[in-house]
Amino acid sequence: MEFKHQATVTLAEVAEAAGVGESTVSRVLRNHGSFSGRTRERVMAAVERLGYVPNRIAGTLASTGSRLVAFVIPSLSNIVFPDVLRGASAVLEENRYQAVFSVTDYDPGQEEALAAAMLAWRPAAVMLAGYEHTEGTVKMLRASGCRVVELLDLDGDALDIAVGFSNRAAGRESATFLLERGYRRIGYVGHDLNRDTRAGKRFSSFCATLAARDAPLVGREIVAGASSVENGRLGLQRLLARISDLDAVYFSNDDMALGGYFHCLAEGIAVPSKLAIFGYNGLDIGRAMPQPLSTIRTPRVATGKIAAQLVVANAPPQTVDLGFELIEGATA
């Protein structure tokens, strides 16, 4: 029960204390190979007595595969990524895998640097957002031999495993929904599209669908900085200042849409009769609004979960489409 105030109890010391060989201790601790019940007890007693904590660094070096899973994500501000991590971490913890992460801030160059740093830990898998990577990143990942999982995007070619849904389809369905509801003068409020390429895909496919149905996008407002409620409110305000006769606005995501909704509330703009609002992500918050938000619900947690399960199972290369769900809501 007593832990020694030493950071340095080693397997060899446990073996010594238990009066058995090192490999026997290793076998007992990993519950791998065979050993007698009596040996097990003696080893466990010594472990307990010395407060031994196995050294996974050494263990990983000595054995073939690691149990690290590396996440290289664009952001932690955008709820999407914490949600993915959440879905994945439960599965990983159950299977005694360890999650490691770093944040690229939507910068492909940074992604490359961080992916390289990650590979130095020899992870079992690297999880990345989407398909847009630098040539260098792709080359490194290919050469590394470790599993690669691309998340939240299916519009492109997968390196290995891909889990998510089509952003293009999401953009298309959003446009179709608005058109079918009779909206014709449609605008867009979004954040930086060059950085968030998935939002860019939604937008371009949204526009293409509108154009194909003879109701091309009337106007757009791209705010600087990350998506946020404040930026959504600001963006809508600016857009309406330029083009006052819109009948619907498509937002780059729910945070932005909520900001737009707040703007309407504050300005007394009736939603959806005067102006319809449509979001993306299907956050919990949208359901609690006085008028439920019309949006597309994406399987963020499930994406993380499935991705982790495939890695743990060392599944063959594949692309898993988890789809999404259009929520009619009351704002469009």
Add this chain to the structure above:
Amino acid sequence: MEFKHQATVTLAEVAEAAGVGESTVSRVLRNHGSFSGRTRERVMAAVERLGYVPNRIAGTLASTGSRLVAFVIPSLSNIVFPDVLRGASAVLEENRYQAVFSVTDYDPGQEEALAAAMLAWRPAAVMLAGYEHTEGTVKMLRASGCRVVELLDLDGDALDIAVGFSNRAAGRESATFLLERGYRRIGYVGHDLNRDTRAGKRFSSFCATLAARDAPLVGREIVAGASSVENGRLGLQRLLARISDLDAVYFSNDDMALGGYFHCLAEGIAVPSKLAIFGYNGLDIGRAMPQPLSTIRTPRVATGKIAAQLVVANAPPQTVDLGFELIEGATA
């Protein structure tokens, strides 16, 4: 179907290819010790040519200190923790440290298990939320010899480093603010207090302050499950169904408060004239509401940032109070 790591290039192979010794390559790569410019070039050329990626597992085992920092956090749904991670990850990346994390789901037993798993990676530091840990966790951490950082709580005794602010003070100031505004019939809507002990500290100190000023809490509603906008809305609805003449409600955080605000909007309850609303966290979303949310803004990102800086600098044990800011807003 099995997929194996392919054979990777080792430092020895680079040394061979560059025609130098292993230790020379190691020195060049870590930019540590001395070597000539010509040697540097030859080594770098070989690294480039072979696509060498150093093995940090081996490096860490061979050297004394690791550059891993372990986060053991209660949740990823509560924005607080992604914010802390965000603040920390920027600093860690700059200093070539690697963040590792796992999620306890507010379960102290799970925290102990995950902390043990973390220590197996011999991190430079373990970052935990608050002061409430099992005896086993504390013993382990003490024995591990690695730095321990306790985050987001200062009401208790620190093990080593603590960074955050006082939740008790936050609860007290919230109460004082409401009382000074003249509210006397005050209620509370919160999520599970036994699990989220920091919310519990705010609440108990809030209540004590009210009681000391002869305006004890009139009623409370604790919803099952995690804090969320939906639960806030539901909680307020239930509380008002029981006690209709409240003049102010304190929420366990901004998400819950926003839900309450939505309930008022939907039910036509005037805020703050009929019912005042007060939150906690100071999320960006509160500023964008038609009426800015009255709340307390906490330094979440800064907490992560400072914590990481102290670890990187291997600072002596200390407690850093980052304070918080009361936002008057327009809802109370």
Add this chain to the structure above:
DNA sequence: GATTTTTTTGGCAGCGCTACCAATTTGCTG
């Protein structure tokens, strides 16, 4: 009781790297 089979066990060579030390080369001084 002797022999074969099965189960347990310990020894030890690495895993890929860093730290230390000694050897070598280079640069300077007088």
Add this chain to the structure above:
DNA sequence: CAGCAAATTGGTAGCGCTGCCAAAAAAATC
């Protein structure tokens, strides 16, 4: 150019663990 200090460089012993193999012990068989 000897003589010494400084800058480079390579060799090698681990870091703590796992995987392999052979030895020892226990169980089963005739």
